[in-house]
Amino acid sequence: MKPIKNLTELVSRIGRNTSYRHGTNPSVDAAVSQLRDIGFVKLNHLVGSPVFDDMKASLNQRIEKDFEFNLPCLAQTKIDNDRDQDLIAKNFLTSNDQLVERNLTFCRDDVSSYDQMLADFQPSSLTLPILSDPMYYNLWLDPMVMEIVSSYIGFVPHMTEAYTRRNFPSSYKIMNHNWHRDTNHDKYLVKAFIFFTDCDIDTGAHHYIAGSIHDSRFRDKVYFTDQEIHSAWPYGSDDHIISTVPAGTIIIEDTRGLHKAGIPNRDYRDLGFAIFMPPNIFRPSRPLYYIKQSSHYEMSAMQKAFIPNKNIIPG
């Protein structure tokens, strides 16, 4: 880590020591110990909870009726195999502006209904921001998740991103459909994946290689093919983890390890993302989600500590 970044993070971390004490909750201790050992832990304490039915109804309404997902969005139907070979070769790792410039996206004016949008544009995924609403932030900042994450990291991090992604079948591999390691931070980087749909290999399982954080292999490129990863960890081997999970499952994962999004063969998968990183009050990045002041006021002290100040807006 660069010395200046190191210093600004240390300053930003003052007063943020985790309040969790080892030995006070065996479930938290076991989860943290598994995260340390193999890089991920699966939580099922919310499977079957009615809040998931309400959340799913809200996500469906916002995606299928209100079209609140981020636009412009990549349209697979606009990709030309010959003309767009450069983008296909780099798995569409480029800016949204570049995709717009290449006329590969659709926007709000192009959408008259959900079914028409799917038929005309075949998006591979839609991204929906979190709402400033207790149903959302109480799930993204679930008490058990906060305890585990802060105890694993050793201090209370910030939740820097919070959204849901709906993944569809895709003819092209788009960015995180490929094996990769997240590189936003070299020491502390934890994600919580919240499954809003039942998930298996046919509906876009999440894949992770247990124990790969400290493995020195597969670090010389951004993306790796299935063949490359399977040469070390074939399907079915103990460390090749495939998320066959019911809705309501939360996976906490250190995404510095090797992982990828499986492409659904049918239907779709709805997955919530919470991204936890060290606070850095000097980081000049723009907020990636917003929480209204009135909602922030209602949060628990622990939840408040996870929200960067710049993400709090009037209202």
Ligand SMILES: O=C(O)CCC(=O)C(=O)O
């Ligand atoms: O959607 C998934 O299963 C994986 C997401 C991913 O690769 C990432 O967040 O870096």
